[in-house]
Amino acid sequence: MNYIAIAFRFLYIFLFINNIAFCQFPLTAFERNPQSSTTYEECIQFYKELAKKSKYVSIVEAGMSDVEAAIHTIIISNQKEKNYIDCKKNNKIVILINNGIHPGEPDGIDGSMIFVKELLNDKSIHQLLKKITIVIIPVYNVGGMMNRNNSTRANQNGPLEYGFRGNNQYLDLNRDFIKCDSRNAITFAELFQKWQPHLFIDTHTTDGADYPYTMTLISSQKDKMNPSLSSCMESKITPFVYAKMKSLDDEIFPYIDFEGVPDNGIYDFMDPPRYSSGYASIHHCMAYITESHMLKTHEQRCKSHIRILHSFVQAANQFYRDILDAKTKSIDFEKSKKLYTLKWELDFKRADTLEYKAYAIERPINKYTNSPFIYYNSQKQTMKKIPFYNKHNAIRQVKKPKYYVIHRAYEDVIQRLKANGVLMIPLKKDSLIFAHFYKILDYKTPKEPYENHYLHSEVRVEEIEMRKKYFIGDFVIPMGYATDRFVIETLEPEAEDSYFAWNFFDGILQRKEYFSDYIFSAQLDEIFEKDPSLLENYQKKLKTDSLFKSNVNMQLNYLYSQSAYSEPYYRIYPVAKID
Ligand SMILES: [Zn+2]
Known part of the structure; x- marks a missing residue:
């Protein structure tokens, strides 16, 4: 056997061992059946097994939820950091991914499980983890996740079973980050302080208008954010993620908030800190909310979530230095800032123009109500230029x-x-x-x-x-x-x-x-x-x-x-x- 043949044989053995290692990672509910979604217990068990099999994965109980079960964090790191101080010593960016705040929208939960497996199987992981530590909350609204049903997401296209939006106090936890009525929100605040992430991604599924995009994206409102963070998002991370998703044949669009029909224009979401992204951004963290569309299948939504999580990690890798600098500048700026804006108003005189792939809107008459209703005809797709009202003006300021x-x-x-x-x-x-x-x-x-x-x-x-x-x-x-x-x-x-x-x-x-x-x-x-x-x-x-x-x-x-x-x-x- 010559040297080249020997080298090939070693390469083959190396790939084979790696492949066996990947195969040994447990299958998820979604992998067994693309119409199904994991339970809380199965999800935690999955990550515990991953932690046993991979040196990069650990699972930690971050604190209690509002039922007798913990909110966990999955930490993916090459140096077993325990908090942001360790990460700072190692010059690491921290990415925090939150899943299952609305457990009826579970494709981020299922998608994250496969995202982690793919990451562990990626040969560049060691290189990646030199710069980045990833912290994942596998399920945030634990109580809601345990209230499984198959009907409360009225118009959603699967999965077969999922959790309920509210927690066991019947609260929407994505309104609870400031008032903290739930035990979950206190746990979240503590774990957020513990990790002080640079980049935050909260996974959701949305209803609303119908359109061809599987995934839409909310970026924390830019005028309200510290300029160093918003400029890093606007000029680097956001365009990178849009381009990456397009290259993966999964084009995304800004979140579609509108009145009447989206063809008249869409509005940027002003996210006060009761919401996860608004909360994260006032703590110097670049924040995004992913919103997959309810009419796409659970499989399409999960796959889109897997793609977008990889895209964010790649963006963090690409703009590593910019992200570190933006956070440092944001904190320094905040300490010396004198005037703070308390109230904002959307500016209807200024808008960007977006190229929007729209389904044709028809208005057939409903034979029962005898009145017209909006029908998005997915067989007739057109390209439209629509205004995007995304600028807010400060209307009330206060001295610190x-x-x-x-x-x-x-x-x-x-x-x-x-x-x-x-x-x-x-x-x-x-x-x-x-x-x-x-x-x-x-x-x-x-x-x-x-x-x-x-x-x-x-x-x-x-x-x-x-x-x-x-x-x-x-x-x-x-x-x-x-x-x-x-x-x-x-x-x-x-x-x-x-x-x-x-x-x-x-x-x-x-x-x-x-x-x-x-x-x-x-x-x-x-x-x-x-x-x-x-x-x-x-x-x-x-x-x-x-x-x-x-x-x-x-x-x-x-x-x-x-x-x-x-x-x-x-x-x-x-x-x-x-x-
Ligand atoms: Zn949601």
Whole structure:
């Protein structure tokens, strides 16, 4: 045998051994039957076996879910890092993939299992893992995953069985990242802090209009993001992933959010931090949501998810240095940033133009309702130019203080801030603090609850200066850290997802003391003697406000609220801002 023949024989043996190793990886439910999807138990067992067979895989319980079962993380690494500090030492990018937040949309769960097997079988894995550590949450909404059925995804094309969207509190966990009503969300916050990922991908399936694309993609809203992150996404990662998917004959499109029909134009999704991508991006992480389409088969959707996960990993490999730099710049920028935007508005005057592959829209008459309905004719495909409204304008900004101060009595808020890595220093002694405070002037509250809360909106405040007593053990939150954006988004009451909006401070919206009108009426001489300006204002109001003049209760309430007897902290948002 000559040397070339010997070399070939060694190569053959090497490939054979590798192939046997791959074959030994367990088959997934999807591989056994492309119409089926894994259960929670089978999924965890699969990754445990993978961890036994591959030196690159480990499985860790990240924390509890809302049932007696853990949320796991699958770590794919060549150096067994345990957290972001280890990864930082090894100059690694961390990619976090979240699956099964909506367990009725399971193709990311099944797709990730095969994605990992393919990755382990790829000969370039060792090279890849020199730069990247991949952390996968195999199933996030564990309770929802266990509620299996085959009907709740009304129009979805398979699989045969899947979990339910809500958790066991009937909550949508993709609205829970700030308010954290579920145990899952606290676990997520802790694992997010533990890994501090550079790139985040949350896998979903969408309903809505019908079109030829199997996969659509949401990128966290660019105007709201730190510019270094959004420019890295917009100029590098996103175009790479689009081109890669096209080269794999699986062309993708931005997520199709529209009114009427998509042909009139689509809107960019403004993702406040209650959503996974909005949450990730305020923690300096480039975030994407994959949305496969419900009318494609489970097999098509799984395969598309496998392709897009590989595409993201390849993008991270290609733009490794840019991604590392973007995160560092984002954190540095945040620490010194002075002004923060609390409210955004979509700009309908500015739009990009996209080439959209559309199914022809027909409007046949339904014989039962006798009215037209939209029918997307997949046999007639056309190319259309449509506007993409993807620019938002800042409409309300706020100055960052040097410190916030909060009573330890707000335990729920403090637990959530701590889980998100916010530095909090307890006061060593009781202190009378002179600071800026917000008086809550107005807000709207819906009649119907939304995700366990009566979410306030259109909050209006007035900034005042006053003294307020804080006590030993209350917390000072110094600003100038990577978590500043999270603190602003949650502690500034006008922010869309603030803890005020989510009802954590509703106690201040009701008076705790009151007055007896018959005694108060008899005391008015004394009150006016001590405060003549109150009498002056009262008489002015009687002259100018006819309703006020005719309503004695309104008059007494007014006098009480303006008098020294009125409690000072009613409607005063109790978080001090110190400049
Ligand atoms: Zn979803």
